Amino acid sequence: MTNILWFTQIGMADVAQVGGKNASLGEMVSNLSGAGVSVPGGFATTADAYREFLAANGLYDRIRTTVEALDVDDVAELARVGATVREWIENQPLPAGFETDIREAYATLVAADPQPESVSWAVRSSATAEDLPDASFAGQQETFLNISGIDHILAAIRSVFASLYNDRAIAYRVHHGFDHHDVALSAGIQRMVRSDVGASGVLFTVDTESGFDRAVFITSSYGLGEAVVQGAVNPDEFYAYKPALREGRPAILKRSVGEKAVKMVYADGTHAGASTVFTDVAPAERARFSITDAEVEELGRQALTIEAHYGRPMDIEWGKDGVDGKLYILQARPETVVSRTDGNVTRRFVLEEPGSVITVGRAIGQKIGAGPVRVMTSLEQMDAFRPGDVLVADMTDPDWEPIMKRASAIVTNRGGRTCHAAIIARELGIPAVVGTGDATAVLRDGQDVTVSCAEGDNGFVYEGILGFEEVITRLDEMPESPTKIMLNVGTPDQAFAFSKLPNKGVGLARLEFVINRQIGIHPRALLDHATLPAELRADISERIAAYDSPREYFVKRVAEGVSMIAAAFAPEPVIVRLSDFKSNEYANLIGGDIYEPHEENPMLGYRGASRYISADFRECFDMECEALRFVREEMGLTNVEIMVPFVRTVGEAHAVTELLGENGLRRGENGLRVIMMCELPSNAVLADEFLEYFDGFSIGSNDMTQLTLGLDRDSGLVAATFDERDPAVLKMLSMAIEACRRAGKYVGICGQGPSDHPDLAEWLVGQGIESMSLNPDTVVETWLRLAKLGVPAA
Numbered sequence: 001m002t003n004i005l006w007f008t009q010i011g012m013a014d015v016a017q018v019g020g021k022n023a024s025l026g027e028m029v030s031n032l033s034g035a036g037v038s039v040p041g042g043f044a045t046t047a048d049a050y051r052e053f054l055a056a057n058g059l060y061d062r063i064r065t066t067v068e069a070l071d072v073d074d075v076a077e078l079a080r081v082g083a084t085v086r087e088w089i090e091n092q093p094l095p096a097g098f099e100t101d102i103r104e105a106y107a108t109l110v111a112a113d114p115q116p117e118s119v120s121w122a123v124r125s126s127a128t129a130e131d132l133p134d135a136s137f138a139g140q141q142e143t144f145l146n147i148s149g150i151d152h153i154l155a156a157i158r159s160v161f162a163s164l165y166n167d168r169a170i171a172y173r174v175h176h177g178f179d180h181h182d183v184a185l186s187a188g189i190q191r192m193v194r195s196d197v198g199a200s201g202v203l204f205t206v207d208t209e210s211g212f213d214r215a216v217f218i219t220s221s222y223g224l225g226e227a228v229v230q231g232a233v234n235p236d237e238f239y240a241y242k243p244a245l246r247e248g249r250p251a252i253l254k255r256s257v258g259e260k261a262v263k264m265v266y267a268d269g270t271h272a273g274a275s276t277v278f279t280d281v282a283p284a285e286r287a288r289f290s291i292t293d294a295e296v297e298e299l300g301r302q303a304l305t306i307e308a309h310y311g312r313p314m315d316i317e318w319g320k321d322g323v324d325g326k327l328y329i330l331q332a333r334p335e336t337v338v339s340r341t342d343g344n345v346t347r348r349f350v351l352e353e354p355g356s357v358i359t360v361g362r363a364i365g366q367k368i369g370a371g372p373v374r375v376m377t378s379l380e381q382m383d384a385f386r387p388g389d390v391l392v393a394d395m396t397d398p399d400w401e402p403i404m405k406r407a408s409a410i411v412t413n414r415g416g417r418t419c420h421a422a423i424i425a426r427e428l429g430i431p432a433v434v435g436t437g438d439a440t441a442v443l444r445d446g447q448d449v450t451v452s453c454a455e456g457d458n459g460f461v462y463e464g465i466l467g468f469e470e471v472i473t474r475l476d477e478m479p480e481s482p483t484k485i486m487l488n489v490g491t492p493d494q495a496f497a498f499s500k501l502p503n504k505g506v507g508l509a510r511l512e513f514v515i516n517r518q519i520g521i522h523p524r525a526l527l528d529h530a531t532l533p534a535e536l537r538a539d540i541s542e543r544i545a546a547y548d549s550p551r552e553y554f555v556k557r558v559a560e561g562v563s564m565i566a567a568a569f570a571p572e573p574v575i576v577r578l579s580d581f582k583s584n585e586y587a588n589l590i591g592g593d594i595y596e597p598h599e600e601n602p603m604l605g606y607r608g609a610s611r612y613i614s615a616d617f618r619e620c621f622d623m624e625c626e627a628l629r630f631v632r633e634e635m636g637l638t639n640v641e642i643m644v645p646f647v648r649t650v651g652e653a654h655a656v657t658e659l660l661g662e663n664g665l666r667r668g669e670n671g672l673r674v675i676m677m678c679e680l681p682s683n684a685v686l687a688d689e690f691l692e693y694f695d696g697f698s699i700g701s702n703d704m705t706q707l708t709l710g711l712d713r714d715s716g717l718v719a720a721t722f723d724e725r726d727p728a729v730l731k732m733l734s735m736a737i738e739a740c741r742r743a744g745k746y747v748g749i750c751g752q753g754p755s756d757h758p759d760l761a762e763w764l765v766g767q768g769i770e771s772m773s774l775n776p777d778t779v780v781e782t783w784l785r786l787a788k789l790g791v792p793a794a
Contacts, residue, residue: 003049003101007042007190018044018186019126024332025188028306035305038328040191042121043105047128047184049098050161059092063165067180072171075382075402082167089162099154106150106189113191120148120270123156124188124331125163140169141185145224146192146266146275156272157187168401175405193330196265196276198322199290200225201235202418204335205303206313208426209366209417209453211338212496213313214567215253216240216300219418220290222281223263225317225330231395231415231422232278234259234362234435236290240300241567241635249636251297253564254492255556256457257546258416259435260286287545291320298327306332313339315423337426344476346500349454350469350777355462358443361411361436363452363459364422366497368468369409369431370450373443376403390451392443396421404428409451411439411461433459457493473780478502479787483764484771485779486575488750491517492561495568498776502783505572505639506565507698507773508750511579511624514561516589519554523620525591526550536591543590551623558627559635566637575675575698575750575773577643578624582607603712608646608677609656625663633664638671643698645677650686653693667695675746679703684732687739694745697736698773701751705729724753725760737767746770755782765789 002017010018010026018026022044029039054060063085070081094102113119125141142163144156163169164185173180193200201220206213221228221235228235237256244251260281267277291299299318306329307314313335319328349368374389376382382403385391391407393400395414401424404410410425415434425432431453433439443449443461450466453459486507489495492514515523521540525532529540529550540550547553566574582602586592599605606614612621631637642665647653657667657674667674676683676690679700683690687697701724702713708729711718723729733749740747748771754761755778764772765786774782 001048001052002046003098004105005044005046006105007039007044007188010044016128017046017048018188019047019128019184020333021124021126021331022186022188023126025190027309028329028332032305032309035309037302037305038326040193040328040330042109042188042190044126044189045098045102045157045187047186049095049101050184050186052095053092053098053161054089056092056095059088062088064180067165067170070170072174072402075167075385078167078171078402079379079382082165082170085165086162089165090158092158094154094158102154102157103150106153109189109191120146120192120266120275121153122188122190122192122330123147123153123160123272124190125160126186126188127164127169128182128184128186140166140172142166143226144272144275145226145264146196146270147272148270152271153189157189159272160187161185166399168399171402190330193319193328194321194323195319196224196263196322198320198325199223200317200319200330201228201290203299203303203316203318204313204418205307205316206335206338207239207496208335208338208422209363210496210500211341211343212499212568214242214570215496216242216245216303217417218296218299218303219258219416220296221258221260221263221416222285222290223265223279224276225319226276227262227264227278228416228418229317229420230397231412231419231434232264233262233416234414234437235416235418236260237417238296239564240296241563241637242300242304243570244635245297245300245304247636250293250630250634251300252293252560253567254560255289255546257287257289259437260290284545287542289546295320295327302327302329310334337423344474346473346475348471348473348497349452350471351450351452351454352467352469355450355460355464355466358449358461358463359411359433359436359439360461361433361439361459362415362417362422363455363457364410364417364425364432364434365430365453367429367431367470368450368452368454369407370465370468371408371448373445373447373449375440375443375445376400377440390443390449392439394440395419396424404430409433409449411436411443411451413437413439431459433461436461455494456491456497471780473501475500475502478780478783481783481786482789483769483786484748485783485786486573486748486750486771486773487569487779488773488775489565490514492564494776495565499568501776501779503569503572503779504771505569506574507748507771508643509562509565509574509576511558511562511576512581512585514558515579515581518557518561520590521554522586522589522592522595523554523623524595524617525589526554527619527623532591540590554623555627555630558624559630562628562640563631563635563637566631566640570637570639573639573641573673574637575641575643576628577645577677578612578621580608580645608648609644609652610646610648612644613652613655613659621659622663625660625665629664632670632672641673641675643675643677644694645700646679646703647676647690648680648682650689650693653690657693673746678736679707681708681732684735684739687736688743691739691743691745696746697740697748699733699736699747699749699751701729701733701749701753704732704751705753708732724751725757725763730763733764734767737764737769740770741768748773752778758785761786762789 490513
């Protein structure tokens with residue numbers, strides 16, 4: 001019988017002997033080392049050795065008799081029986097031959113290491129039914145880090161074996177129909193990566209929330225990766241675009257700074273239970289990213305290599321060695337939740353009423369749940385948990401699985417989107433909001449709440465039970481539409497999810513929404529950062545600390561927002577409207593009150609093209625252009641098109657297109673189209689003249705209606721007169737559409753009128769409108785209604 005196999009001897013064909021985790025490590029060591037994937041070496045114990053260990057002294061017969069009589073839904077009895085069985089295993093000596101083989105293999109590893117005096121090891125669990133396409137459960141068994149010395153290694157191996165009978169592992173096997181006898185355990189002994197003085201995290205080759213498969217999602221924090229996996233820290237998050245990674249282009253779509261308040265490092269001991277410790281992270285380090293852009297992209301490339309080898313989306317743990325500076329892959333297993341969803345079906349949960357927000361964190365999944373709060377501080381409280389309760393805790397680990405599966409939602413103080421609580425919640429299909437920071441303090445037992453993960457990256461906990469609905473759409477049953485249906489997308493963090501809706505691209509991406517949500521600081525305040533009043537300068541410095549300069553902060557953050565939307569919908573066009581803040585809206589940004597004029601009617605004031613071409617705003621506009629040029633030219637997202645809002649005169653049209661050209665955004669270069677927002681009567685009256693400077697119009701029906709009818713749509717006194725179907729407004733729209741059709745140029749509409757008024761939508765189709773850009777919640781209904789009109793769009 002073989003007790004030990006080296007990683008170089010095993011591959012995925014050996015799952016039955018070394019389990020999914022160790023088989024995957026061997027697979028990568030044997031097949032991907034030459035392709036740039038770095039995996040620390042080691043050896044694995046075999047399932048045969050494990051079974052021989054359990055068979056000795058009748059141990060397995062005692063375990064089987066005890067476990068098979070157990071009702072796993074009785075959480076108190078489950079905890080008692082699990083503890084008893086684990087104690088039996090940890091007290092059982094290893095068979096002599098097995099122990100000898102481990103001692104010899106360990107001695108060989110240490111002798112071959114370049115630092116034999118200081119090297120330590122990870123002792124990892126690998127179950128023979130774990131991490132298979134139809135069986136995966138995060139963290140079922142134990143892993144021990146920074147173990148050294150043969151006696152400590154042997155004890156850790158026994159503890160790993162005992163963890164096959166953790167409470168959650170016993171319950172999981174029962175609930176999923178696995179016979180306890182059919183599952184064995186292998187222990188992997190792998191060289192430690194010194195991420196205790198570096199960084200580590202988890203990455204997925206598919207977006208864990210939306211299932212978007214053209215980006216790699218990476219989390220990172222200082223110290224050992226168990227802190228991220230356990231949910232003890234709120235890590236940094238990154239998205240990297242796969243096509244850009246393959247082409248060697250800048251690939252980062254999004255960067256989010258996590259709190260990273262603590263990190264797991266080596267303790268003085270090197271035996272299981274005393275080998276690691278948490279320590280606080282210095283405030284200055286918390287404010288910075290834990291890895292560089294180059295490291296994010298290198299991790300992304302290694303992830304692509306692994307995904308291509310396995311032929312499926314992967315869940316990967318990684319570490320950065322702070323001593324040698326290199327990146328290593330520590331584990332890789334199939335992703336088993338979003339990759340199984342039906343790509344022809346979209347499910348969207350929608351709140352039907354507003355609510356009062358109690359706390360906010362990271363959204364896990366895209367569902368909504370509601371129920372009474374149950375604040376849990378320890379496993380001893382499991383008996384008090386009732387089906388349908390909202391589980392609230394500082395953090396959870398897989399031991400909590402027996403009650404997590406009963407919860408209507410989960411809320412935690414700590415954790416990121418790749419921690420155990422998040423992964424288990426996804427697998428169970430339960431909405432979770434993690435990393436709130438204060439859930440256990442602001443939520444009380446018995447309080448009714450609604451937990452919404454259906455509003456983008458942020459998850460919200462609302463006061464009371466709010467109404468919500470689930471909207472299901474079968475994409476393979478959508479009929480053809482007589483015009484192209486595009487989307488209005490203002491929030492980059494929802495772009496991946498919205499891209500699943502039927503669409504022909506994005507007809508309106510509002511740059512001011514990106515600036516407001518992702519930056520929140522007046523661009524001039526960033527440019528003048530060094531000379532700002534001390535208090536304001538300090539506030540801004542704290543907000544931009546993760547970036548090298550105030551200007552870089554603005555440019556990169558705008559580029560992130562735009563590229564996120566562009567990547568989600570590529571290769572379909574994404575029309576990005578340049579920032580259209582009015583002076584009162586700009587004034588609301590941090591530092592904005594210093595720079596913005598007071599205007600009696602900002603709607604008709606310093607906005608749009610007039611602002612861009614003014615000397616006072618020129619440097620700010622240059623930064624917008626730099627970000628857009630970076631997305632198109634450097635990242636390769638040439639599906640981004642530019643739209644200029646509120647162009648009052650033909651002279652402004654000439655000036656603004658010249659200015660764009662000076663900033664490297666010239667019409668026709670690298671396929672760039674520059675569209676004009678047709679929203680003033682002058683645009684329709686002089687449509688032919690304006691079209692000399694633009695590649696088409698996108699009609700803004702809201703401003704066109706109020707300016708044609710001479711009313712303020714926000715005034716309750718005259719709001720009833722606002723109607724896009726007024727003959728005067730229709731005349732303006734008709735003139736604009738006809739001019740574009742004569743010139744053979746694009747014409748679309750991005751107002752809400754076609755959604756609100758079916759007869760207007762039908763009229764626009766009859767006029768020859770090329771596209772309608774709608775808010776996501778109206779797309780399916782409008783699409784189906786227009787499909788009844790007949791002839792599909794070209």
